[in-house]
Amino acid sequence: MKARVYVTMKKGVLEPQGRAVARSLASLGYGEVKGVRIGKVMDIEMKDVTEERAEKLLEEICQKLLANPVIEDYTFEIVDDRKS
Amino acid sequence: MKARVYVTMKKGVLEPQGRAVARSLASLGYGEVKGVRIGKVMDIEMKDVTEERAEKLLEEICQKLLANPVIEDYTFEIVDDRKS
């Protein structure tokens, strides 16, 4: 089973990478770009799990490891649900 | 207009972060997790652009700046198409 986890910076948290990219884009002439925020996308491969178990597992590992609740939000989706 | 860009390591290219995270999860007892690959997700905000222009612009900035075509792949999607 495959899942995708998105970890992004909480609203209000200044995110230096995104700011730098936005600035570079402006200096390259892409004035239309008003803002960039950079987060992480994680492709997770799991074996021998039911969808239910997968959801629980993902929730757990996001809280424990993949995201830092002080500055980050997370969401995830199961990309395919074929048992593998 | 908002868009989301995903930049991930090309298939076959080593992604060391994911490897370390997967190991760490295994040692925490999440043996079901077989693999992790970490990439970037970029939320881009644009102003005064048509959808057509936005697509072209995104394609351009992905190639020029957001992704490193030597080792990374990218995809993007326009998240909402209300003019903002």
Place this chain on the structure above:
Amino acid sequence: MKGGVLVFPGSNCDHDCYHVLKHVFKMDTDFVWHKETSLEGYDLVVVPGGFTYGDYLRTGAMAKLSPVMSALKTFVNRGGPVIGICNGFQILLEAGLLPGAMMANVSLKFICDHVYLRTETQDTPFTSNLQRGSVLKIPVAHYQGNYMASPETLLELEDNDQIVFKYCDAGGNVVESANPNGSVKNIAGICNRERNVVGMMPHPERCSEPELGSVDGKHIFESVIDSLAGKVP
């Protein structure tokens, strides 16, 4: 008196901290592997700098899950003094032993240089020999030293006198131009409410011997050694 220097996969400054405790201060010192489950018998614990787990995912994120971290929490709850330096500070943040989080330097560049710190409080075991307002010259070396915390947390830090060091200029003025990484309020180091856990980005172990150009870091180790000596009869 016995010191423990934690060693995680990717700890790099473990040897430097060990060297200072053992050879400069002649303290009985051990390396403590991250799989250990007890810190019984130690009087002082140093969480050294480095790139634990390659700084992958987030700095300190994976280290906080090591077995030794529960032992560290027990040690902290018993009131034992702990200092986290650089990546050690980041680990303490991730583990929730100190409040706030670390972001990439605003320059998006690693920075290795000498900076100046103003001592903001004397009321920790690691600064008890320093005067409030005294200035230290001390090296930094990090990519993620841009400390941030919610406005509420910042208020608490200030109200409870938990800010330990701020970046300043040579004259002790806390000014924007002396801030190497964009850290909020020029914060370089903080402590917990109970004051026995200190985290700081700069490296006192890199300036505790005259041949390294500054001995200002010695005060920090001397403070804790004196505090401990005061407690242990």
Place this chain on the structure above:
Amino acid sequence: MKEVNITPEVIREHNLTDEEYERILEILGRPPNITELGIFSVLWSEHCSYKSSKVHLSKFPTKAPYVIQGPGENAGVIDIGYGLTAVFKMESHNHPSFIEPYQGAATGVGGILRDVFTMGARPIALLDSLRFGNLENPRTRYLVEGVVSGIAGYGNCIGIPTVGGEIYLDECYDGNILVNVFTVGVAKKDRIFKGIAGGVGNPVIYVGAKTGRDGIHGATMASEEFDQESEEKRPTVQVGDPFLEKLLLEACLEVMKTDYIVGIQDMGAAGLTSSSFEMAGRAGSGIEMNLDLVPLREEGMVPYEIMLSESQERMLLVAKRGKEREVIDIFKKWDLDAVVIGKVTDDGMVRIRKGGTTVAELPVNPLTTDAPVYDRPHEKPDYQEELNRLDIDALDVPEDQGSVLKMLISSVEGCDRSWIYRQYDHMIRTNTVVLPGSDSAVLRVKGTTLGIAISVDCNSRYCYLDPYQGGIITVAEAARNVAVSGARPLALTDCLNFGNPERPEVMWQFKNSVEGMAHACSVLETPVVSGNVSFYNETMGRGIFPTPTVAMVGVIKDYTIALAQFFRQEGHIVYLVGPDQKKADIGGSLYLKEVHGLVKGLPPAIDLDYEKSLHRFLVGGAKRFYFESAHDVSEGGLALGLAECCFPPAGSPMGCTVVNPYGDLRPDTALFGETQGRVIISIKPEKEADFLAFAAESGVPAARIGETGGERFVIKGYVDMHIGEAYTLWKESFGKKLSL
């Protein structure tokens, strides 16, 4: 696996000539299969076999009483006393860094570190020697940023300080940047490990990262002239994992404390192929391996790919039979894969099996020690004479020497390069007692009084104008940079970066550079103990300046007396020691390049016997506490050299007032000429008599030129600048140039 037919095309794709293929048929008595052909192609590539350089490299002196291991092993080893050794080597990662600057440079660091810790040494420092094209070219800025952050990314993460280096820009490097990285480690004298597969029946153990399809053909790529087609080879960029290498480093050093290891070697270029063949070659043994046991990162990898993969962070070791478990357990502790994949045999063959069948069976020696060697034709290029012609009198003397100095202070070669080394952790391990910014960095060796001084140098303009003389100066300057810190230069490693050796003019440059270097090495008694050759730094027939980079290693008995180049206090006396500036010694200078846009003339003359006495004087004077600072005069001549003494990277600048000692020369040649063998020394007034007596006794001319102190930088009658302003200009130039 589908058999690939060995057509002439396939042979050519593997960069093997018809003669070389004939030779393969002769050796095997049959046609090779594709796996075997791949193995021949990488082991006989320029990169692995040194086929074009071998005949010349043998001219280097390689011996001294303190040399423990000369060229031929993974790194050179010298005795430094206290039962300790310094283990060092330099290597290039030019082509990979051009394709992907961050990963190319990062894996360059990873590779050189493995070369040193595979010998049992803990690396204590890195240096980087960089060459890029013109800054006007936007790609150059991208490359500089990428390479510097790649070196930082890897070196900082693994926790080894990068304590110095050099950077030059010239349009000749536009299509071929150079990224050379040096590392030195310290090992106990009785605990040196070698890449030897000894003891029949001993297990061959694979450790570290899993094997993926990384950089297949990378070893061949590194030896190939770039052309449009190389674009297609792009997906073969290797990505480094410094965290895994840190684990590998600690695990290897831990396993080396046991008595279980017979031999060990990193898997560098050509991965499993070169490590297995070279280890068997050195031992005169053979190896049998089962590729089914190799940890793989990807599915469906065929023997060809497994043998040629250049995945990073892997090592091959041979352990004592019966100790497999103990060895594997140590790697397990560090969370690393360690697998027995084969054993040592005694028949001089490497046999490789997969899926129950033999997929390659090759004799060791013809692929390694007896690989083809070429004495390629060499010829002086016809443009050389024109290059050497310089009529200085035909050039206008600039009116204001102060503005010239400002130009040099803000040039890439003259400005502050802390923009680079601030990105490198240069203090970790708390050994750096002379920080980057001086002529050499000095590292203390804890538990002893010793300091190790290191410097990396090459003036490729000189080498272009006269490869022989340039080779001499390169070695002499590197040694001088070490000597000014008070350390005695002991031995060097090199990285010889040249164009296409199949062109006679490139071979002429190569041959002459090597001969010049060899001559200087023997007079200065600094043998070559390791090195690396990088040919084919050429794009569409346009080669780089010959760039034989040298990293010198020296030792100072008491590191607490090591000197930096900076003036320390007001009121100290400034001396210039060394021969007088000669008018002609303006050839190839930074001044000519920056002010007149010329790379012409002949490089400065140099007297090596005098140079040797100068080094003795510098080491002796430091020991006797005669000097407060010492700085070698190089690019930019006396004027820039003096300015550099006034500009400490940290702290505040110090003014000085001096006279021009060469009032009878044209002022530009006097102030900016680059006559060799000169050093600017500051001393305390009360030491002057002793200092002068010692200089006379050493046969080193010394001229008092002025004093330190004041708000201004003054060369009386020529330059008068506010020291603070000059300092700011110097500090800010590099960053400004990059952000243009």
